[in-house]
Amino acid sequence: KNEVEQSPQNLTAQEGEFITINCSYSVGISALHWLQQHPGGGIVSLFMLSSGKKKHGRLIATINIQEKHSSLHITASHPRDSAVYICAVMGNNDMRFGAGTRLTVKP
Amino acid sequence: DTGVSQDPRHKITKRGQNVTFRCDPISEHNRLYWYRQTLGQGPEFLTYFQNEAQLEKSRLLSDRFSAERPKGSFSTLEIQRTEQGDSAMYLCASSLGTGPYGYTFGSGTRLTVV
Numbered sequence: 001k002n003e004v005e006q007s008p009q010n011l012t013a014q015e016g017e018f019i020t021i022n023c024s025y026s027v028g029i030s031a032l033h034w035l036q037q038h039p040g041g042g043i044v045s046l047f048m049l050s051s052g053k054k055k056h057g058r059l060i061a062t063i064n065i066q067e068k069h070s071s072l073h074i075t076a077s078h079p080r081d082s083a084v085y086i087c088a089v090m091g092n093n094d095m096r097f098g099a100g101t102r103l104t105v106k107p
Numbered sequence: 108d109t110g111v112s113q114d115p116r117h118k119i120t121k122r123g124q125n126v127t128f129r130c131d132p133i134s135e136h137n138r139l140y141w142y143r144q145t146l147g148q149g150p151e152f153l154t155y156f157q158n159e160a161q162l163e164k165s166r167l168l169s170d171r172f173s174a175e176r177p178k179g180s181f182s183t184l185e186i187q188r189t190e191q192g193d194s195a196m197y198l199c200a201s202s203l204g205t206g207p208y209g210y211t212f213g214s215g216t217r218l219t220v221v
Contacts, residue, residue, distance in 0.1 A: 004149075033210065043150075043198065043212040086149050094140060094163065095200075095210065097149030 003027050006087050006098035013105050019074040021101045023087030026068065033095065034061050034072045035086040043086070046072070077105045111213035113199050119219045120189055127185045128216045132201030136211070139182050141174055142198040143167065144215070150198055156182060189220045 004025045013019055023032070034046045047054050047061040049070065054061050058077075063070040074081055082105050087098040112131040120126050132139045137158050142150035153172070154164045158179035168174075171189075176182040186193055199213040 035212075040214070042214040045210055045212070048210075088149075094152045094155055095142075095150075096152070097142075099147070099149045 003096045004087055004089055004098040006101050008101060010102045013077050015078060015105055015107050017077050019077050021072045021085050023070045023098055024068060025089045027091055029089040029091060031090040032063055032070050033088040035088055037084040037086060079105045079107050081105050111199055111201050111211050113213035113216050115216055117217045119221060122191060122220055123188055125187045126189055126218060127183050128197055129181060129183050130199030130213055131181045133211055136201035136203050138202045139176055140200045141184050144196040144198055191220045194218055194220045
């Protein structure tokens, strides 16, 4: 079993839909990151969480430390949100990554 | 200094050749990380440096791989005698300290071994 599990692996949505991507982890962490990776490979850090909830524009990230679970929500999804979203947890010295969720938003 | 720079962006090499990649982190960041990402997978940790000291190496990093950060600034990752299985995206990231500090990723070097 991977230390970081994401679901779903692939997600197709219509423009405007509310999107949820889930992440569960099995190790102790100091922080959790949600990352966005576009087809060219570049990775952008969207959020870094150690507790509670953060919001940035149409993106919302939550984390439940007791349940070792985090969710990334996208409201009013848009085709430009199409990308791979990766959950990564920060342990003592490095990050462990989920396999990513490939999101496609259709117009 | 606007981010983490990696060079080259793309590298095609013949099997058996040696390749070297460079990463320039954000200047005030003391930690530098190397990751490898194969198609359809999340990145995998390879190694990290705190300043010039290499503090941890993944078992994924075979004897053919070596990384350096000679002056605690830029880092190089060398792969000797490349194999087709080395084809991947090699990502570099840097951070200041540990714990809940932000990471900044480079754009990666895509290696294709033919």
